[in-house]
Amino acid sequence: MAETQGSSTERGEQPSETPPGPGGLPLLGNTLDLYRDPWALYEELESYGDVVHYTAGGNDFNVVLDPTLVEQVLLTDHDAYGKWALGDVGGGIGSEGLVLTEGEQWQRQRRVIQDAFTMDRIRAYGDAMGQYAAEAVEAWDDGEEIALNEAFSRLTLRILAHSLFDLDIDAEAGTVAEFTRTVNDRMDVDNLTAFVPLWVPLPRNRRFKRRVAAFESFVEELIEQRRADATERDDLLSLLLAHEGDGLTETEIRDQMTTFLFAGHETTSLALTYACMALATHPGPRERLNREHERVLDGGIPSLAQLPQLEATERAIKEALRLYPPVYVLFREANRDVELGGYRVPSGQKVTVPQFWIHRKEAFYDDPDEFDPSRWTDGFEDELHDYAYFPFGGGPRHCIGMRFAMQELKTVLPTVLQRVDFELLSDPDPDFSMGATLRPAEDVRVRVRKRD
Template sequence: MPTAIENDTELKTSFPLTPQSTLGALVAIVRNPLDALPPSIFKEPLVFSKTAGEVKVYLADPVLIHEALVKNADSLGKGDQVRRALGPALGEGLLTADGAHWKWQRQSVAGAFRHDKLVELQPTMIEAAERTRNRWLENGQGTIDIGHEMMRTTFDIIVETMMSGGHGIEVGKVETGISDFLRPTGWTFALGLVHAPEWIPYPGRGKAKAAVAFLRSSLLSVIEARRKSPDDRRDLVNMLLSASDPESGRTMTDAEIVDNLMTFITAGHETTALGLIWTFDLLARHPEVESQVLAEIDAITEGRPITAVDVPKLVYTRQVFSEAMRVYPPAPIITRTALKDFQLGEYLIPAGTVLIVPIYAVHHHASLWQDPEVFDPGRFSSEAAKARHRYAYMPFGAGPRVCIGSAFAVMEAVAILAVLLQKVRLAAIEPQPPKPVMKVTLRPNKTLGMNLVLR
């Protein structure tokens, strides 16, 4: 095992450990994994913690994050925690696979996310947002469940753009299924921490299992129908059907195609919807910011309907969405497991160590952001962004495994905000904002009702 680096500075192989009660950590993880983060990681660059006899490394320093996730990407794998939590639904898809299997799958779908392809998809995004807006206008002023509305809208977009239509998939059942699957993930993380057998029952396990079966069977029927009646549509389904490993020449099985469709449907529409949910709540609580967004939309459109040409011009609206994802990152934690020993700063990280990049803590870190709890879209002006380290802000992850759909998600979110806010405003009902709770993604702790106000 190496003990020194090139400049002859000795690497540290013992770590300054922050003790964590195993029982306390388990309880926190079940309730809300954010509460299990060591409080010091909101102020310190890195923290070593020992829980259930295992050392975990928490990284909040952008330089160390870059060193781990980019420079040492080949030394890290997704690890057992991710497999236990997401594997039953996502199998060995793009989000959960490692190594060569991950690489060829990513290459297979990369074409769906080229800039020119995304530009082609903008009208579809706008049309989906218009359907939501028209439904709201027909119902008039009243209370809406913004969570349900955004999940429905982004699901509509992901199905239309990636699967060329819903093929009879029931939107309501899919939304319920994803929630049923994610709700008990705190239990899977907690049981994984103590290496409990995977067959151990826990609250919500039965519902989660049934939800996964429903979701996967629904997508399998789409694949079977497409195989029976092939066509030349240039969508994600056909890309996956025609994909082949450049080294072995093998194609994807139906199960592997379902793995990837599940990944894009759950991760793709869920995270964007959550970013929008938090954005609408923040706008409702910051009228001065909302006024600037409305003014920008009105100035660019001059009262006419939003078009694809308008979306890139909505600079401030995009800043607002970016800041909302800083305050409430939809994917709040990244975990990796060291596949081999590697150097991280002045430390030697042994194989098997779990590394945690708590994006939520990075986005609220006292040394990285001035007044981190303040909602300030000005942080994302071009000047401010240039002055900031690339890995101080990472709502879509980092390194080779950065979210392949990040540009799609931002384009989609800005289009939805523009179409809806051109005609309506949303007002908060509760005096205090909801508490963020991690269920793999960062969700409000309760249904978020908002009052619809026509403009």
């Protein structure tokens, strides 16, 4: 692609014009539009072109709405963009963890942590994924009403804590759930206080700081317990501690735990929630999964060898991640003046890359709002721009847990769906709460029907 062979930034040319966009109100910019209805704001933004400027919470944002430009930001020109730690909104949580570090520190961390995500390591996590999913279903009664998002959050946290930290986290699940909620609420664009600096002594800000401090102490305690335990293990926590003093500081280790406890369970839980929600109201795709599961699994928990045969299951997962990407927007910060789509993005401004919008563009997807797993044929994927579908991001900062997540989704979903059907009780077209992740605004409630 001509545009991605090397940008004009590298060639030294620099357009002078900055991207167009809606002006918004003095001081507030587009903050209120973002607060009232982010979807409507994006519709308006799109009418200005592929790179559009808006302001919110005192920050300048440039949203990128075209896959070729997404590729430029995430891959081709990635070194021109730093991560944006959400500034004050993020509250410094996990600031020395893998999601937010940069440069040499990030490279060093990624090299160490990569060893916990080799193919062999991930395969070793397979048994827990299937077994815990079967146990979760076992605990539901026929006819019981449950909140899918809560049930899957507990399950994926249990899988993650066992796999990466060899922890049985059941007793502490509430602490992690509360922390997850705190982080999401803080970042929710529906909540105007997301834009109020943390130093402002609002009760809400004080509560946030208290909860973050409590969670960090909880994580530090877990690390202390492990230090005191001489048993040999080869999980992520042992790997991190083995590098303490030689590559990783104590704070970096704590922040990795915080990062992984959050990034590694909430995302996968949302993917399972939305996949089951969509399948509950789409009998055709659901029936195709039933047939595939009968043919390949015959009631059993998927083994690693069977996973590649679960093609219809994989298509349903892909389609759920398209319509409801748990990480629905990526942020970057230009670390120098950059050229983007013929405009100049000044150094220090933010760049927004919204999966939730690009994944539903008619230019790439027929009937884009429809849940249709059958669209994912090999031919369709060959034709699709790599960055018209990027639920796991792209370039060097792509998701380190992608293979872990896909194995988990392909193991858990068939294990659950062979045992139960879900009757959806809540809105099949839910409202979202757009915080750190794309959560449903209300619980996704279902009635469990046990299958024979």
